[in-house]
Amino acid sequence: MAKPQKDEAHIWFGRRDIFSKIGWGSFFAFFGIMLGGSLRFMFPRVLFEPSTTFKAGLPNDYTIGTVSEKFQKEQRVWIIRNEDGFYALSAICTHLGCTPRWLQVEDKFKCPCHGSGFYRSGVNFEGPAPRPLERLKITKADDGQILIDKSIKFLWEKEQWDKPGAFLKA
Ligand code: FES
Structure with missing residues (x-):
């Protein structure tokens, strides 16, 4: 037991x-x-995201009457210089986001995806794009260079193209 x-x-x-x-x-x-x-x-x-701002050189680097494609590939931005100053256009088609091409001879942006066309101003005039290209904030940095801020957009349909920052006077 x-x-x-x-x-x-x-x-x-x-x-x-x-x-x-x-x-x-x-x-x-x-x-x-x-x-x-x-x-x-x-x-x-x-999450480290790339900066939305970039310097685009000095105003004198741009010739009056030209569309600069210098930052198209890297930043998807065109900088347009006219008699009065500068504006920056987003190189993103407002239809489905392709990158249009600047056609110097035809004086227009043409989207290769579905054929939308935009005047130099960014206003759409042909194809399926429902609205103009967006303008981006353009100012002058302390060192005198053109400064673009892609995070601030100005929409034509909201009558924002006349607002400060949508255009940089020469
Ligand atoms: S994405 Fe540009 S026309 Fe469709």
Whole structure:
């Protein structure tokens, strides 16, 4: 009769040992998760986006009556110089977002995707584009260079092309 009691005691202590290990394991797992969560807040995920502003050189770099394609590829922006000053057009078609081409001879922007056409001013006149191209904020930086801010847009349909920043006087 005494022997089974020993075995029972052995089994009981063995189980306690297992439960003890599970308890510690759970504790460390919980602690690890909490620590990981804390460290996660110390190093937040930050999305580094490219700057929306860029300098476009000095006003004298631009010839009156020209459409500059210098920043079309890199920034998707055209800078137009006329008698009075400068404006910046977004090179994003207002139909479905393709990049139109400047056709010097025809004096217009033509979208290769579905054929929308825009005057030099940015106003649409043919094809499916529902509205003119957007103008972007254009100012002069402290060092005298032209400064474009692509995050600030001026829409013709909202009569914003006359607002400060939509045009830079020469
Ligand atoms: S994306 Fe330009 S006409 Fe369709």
